[in-house]
Amino acid sequence: MDFTHMLNVPFLFALLNIIFINIILSGDNAIVIAMAVRTLPPKQRRNGILLGTIGAIVLRIGLTFVAAKLLEVPFVKLLGGFLILWIAFRLLMGASGEDEGKEVNGLRQAIITILMADLVMSLDNVLGVAGAANGNLILLFIGLATSIPIVVFASKMIIGLMNRFPVIVVLGAAVLGKVAGEMVVSDPFVVRAFNHPGHLAAYSVQAMLAVGVVVAAKVWVKYMAPLEPVAAVERVRSPLRNPFMVEDWDLM
Numbered sequence: 001m002d003f004t005h006m007l008n009v010p011f012l013f014a015l016l017n018i019i020f021i022n023i024i025l026s027g028d029n030a031i032v033i034a035m036a037v038r039t040l041p042p043k044q045r046r047n048g049i050l051l052g053t054i055g056a057i058v059l060r061i062g063l064t065f066v067a068a069k070l071l072e073v074p075f076v077k078l079l080g081g082f083l084i085l086w087i088a089f090r091l092l093m094g095a096s097g098e099d100e101g102k103e104v105n106g107l108r109q110a111i112i113t114i115l116m117a118d119l120v121m122s123l124d125n126v127l128g129v130a131g132a133a134n135g136n137l138i139l140l141f142i143g144l145a146t147s148i149p150i151v152v153f154a155s156k157m158i159i160g161l162m163n164r165f166p167v168i169v170v171l172g173a174a175v176l177g178k179v180a181g182e183m184v185v186s187d188p189f190v191v192r193a194f195n196h197p198g199h200l201a202a203y204s205v206q207a208m209l210a211v212g213v214v215v216a217a218k219v220w221v222k223y224m225a226p227l228e229p230v231a232a233v234e235r236v237r238s239p240l241r242n243p244f245m246v247e248d249w250d251l252m
Helices: 009-025 027-037 042-063 067-072 076-095 107-133 137-164 167-185 188-193 199-224 227-237
Strands: none
Touching: 009 107, 009 137, 027 042, 027 076, 027 107, 027 137, 027 167, 042 107, 042 137, 076 107, 076 167, 076 188, 076 199, 107 137, 107 167, 137 167, 167 188, 167 199
């Protein structure tokens, strides 16, 4: 194969453009990965980052050929936005301790969370890289490959910051809420239904969802989560009585 064309200025410029796009667009993915694995033990955390990132890249490769068409289908981005909101809500509840020790913080559940989020968040990333590659398959695959070290490095850096400054977890959830808002207002159905909402309306929805997902999770943890153990105890103390159960008979 002749690689001499890879040394020309346009090719190198396009490659740098793709790397820059990956750095900018991979931040959201890195936040999801960091929030999903931050409560795992160190070894499982490393495995979660690596497996989650590889799985996300595999998804991106598959989405490369259908991303443009998917984004034109009504309700795809709308439903994806609500899924991102739910993921941000669950991750923030886990970070608040409500889910500590449960399976939701296990390696398998962390990887599933990462893949679900990346499935809907990677559409724009794929289109950005594909557009910069301009049909050059070598550039396209180089762009996808460079996503791996960028996301892994960013995830590890964000986890370190989250462990040192817990408020960053809240900011991460707010970022995911903003991403969900971007997806909702850019869905073809929403665009047509609201006659192409302007920038002010779009920014308002993004801000509302960014703040709303944090407030909702905090309210749930403060007021609703403490009621669940009480309800569970009440169910144990007051089970449905079965008159034929041996332990209910008075044998004395």
